[in-house]
Amino acid sequence: MTQSIRIHEIGNYMLRQYLLETPQGWIALDSGYAGGFSAYRHKLEKRTSIGQVKYVFLTHSHNDHAGFLTELVQKSGAQLILNEQSLPRLARGENVMPEGTGFTTRAGVMLSALMKRSSFPPVLPDETTVILRSEVDQPFLAAGLPIRVVFLPGHTADSIGLYLEETRELLCGDAAGNAIIAPARQAIVIEDVPAFAASWDKIISLDPRCIYPSHGNPFGVEDLVRFRSKLDDLTLFYPKKH
Numbered sequence: 001m002t003q004s005i006r007i008h009e010i011g012n013y014m015l016r017q018y019l020l021e022t023p024q025g026w027i028a029l030d031s032g033y034a035g036g037f038s039a040y041r042h043k044l045e046k047r048t049s050i051g052q053v054k055y056v057f058l059t060h061s062h063n064d065h066a067g068f069l070t071e072l073v074q075k076s077g078a079q080l081i082l083n084e085q086s087l088p089r090l091a092r093g094e095n096v097m098p099e100g101t102g103f104t105t106r107a108g109v110m111l112s113a114l115m116k117r118s119s120f121p122p123v124l125p126d127e128t129t130v131i132l133r134s135e136v137d138q139p140f141l142a143a144g145l146p147i148r149v150v151f152l153p154g155h156t157a158d159s160i161g162l163y164l165e166e167t168r169e170l171l172c173g174d175a176a177g178n179a180i181i182a183p184a185r186q187a188i189v190i191e192d193v194p195a196f197a198a199s200w201d202k203i204i205s206l207d208p209r210c211i212y213p214s215h216g217n218p219f220g221v222e223d224l225v226r227f228r229s230k231l232d233d234l235t236l237f238y239p240k241k242h
Contacts, residue, residue, distance in 0.1 A: 005147070005164055007171075007212065010043040014179060015064055016214050018171055019047065020162075022145055025054030028078065029162070029171055030214065034067035034120040041075070050076045055140075058082040059173025059214065060159040061089035061096070063118040070123050080123075081130040081139060083151070085158035093122035098157070101191045102236025108181065108188040112239040115189070132160065152203070154196025155187040168209040175199050176224060178216030184227040185219065190236060197231040200224050 011017030020027040053076040073080050089096045095115045103109045130139050140147035146165040152175035153159050161172040174187045182188045190196050212218045
């Protein structure tokens, strides 16, 4: 039976904040920067009440995605769904930048200091949290919703997204981007280039009709096909060590 799922967006060009309206309640993807819950709730409640958010799905653990995650989960009573690899990062309440993390533009390197200074309230799981260990774990499919969790590492090790099987739409987090700061649909920050490229290969094989990034405008999979070869010899830029 076809499940009607609608994508809503209440953020802006630089930071999209997606909501999925489903027959089983609403799914919020990520939160936003720390301190932003009141503005988020105001926009959300133009579409539905906070109590109608049944799930909060975290695409990855950077501060612009997890900044008010705890508050959103607590105020909505929603069930948090996240990658197991997000747990130690969220517990620290700060952006984790493992050795080898680089930027895809020289200008992007200027974000390094800001990312290192940015913090958010630590997020700790409770007994209701759904912890995903691999793509074998499919909580939405198990609940009868045609929404598949897709692991998309590279931008971060814990990056995941959602693929709407009936409409062939992919909400990819930061596994790809389409904002002015990111060239050729790449993320501005990449922890692991080969993993990032492999995630693009996975997305291309899914052949989504439309890709919704967390930064910038939706675009077609043909863009990833066109720019894929650039990842094979991608040079990252790194902040100077003092």
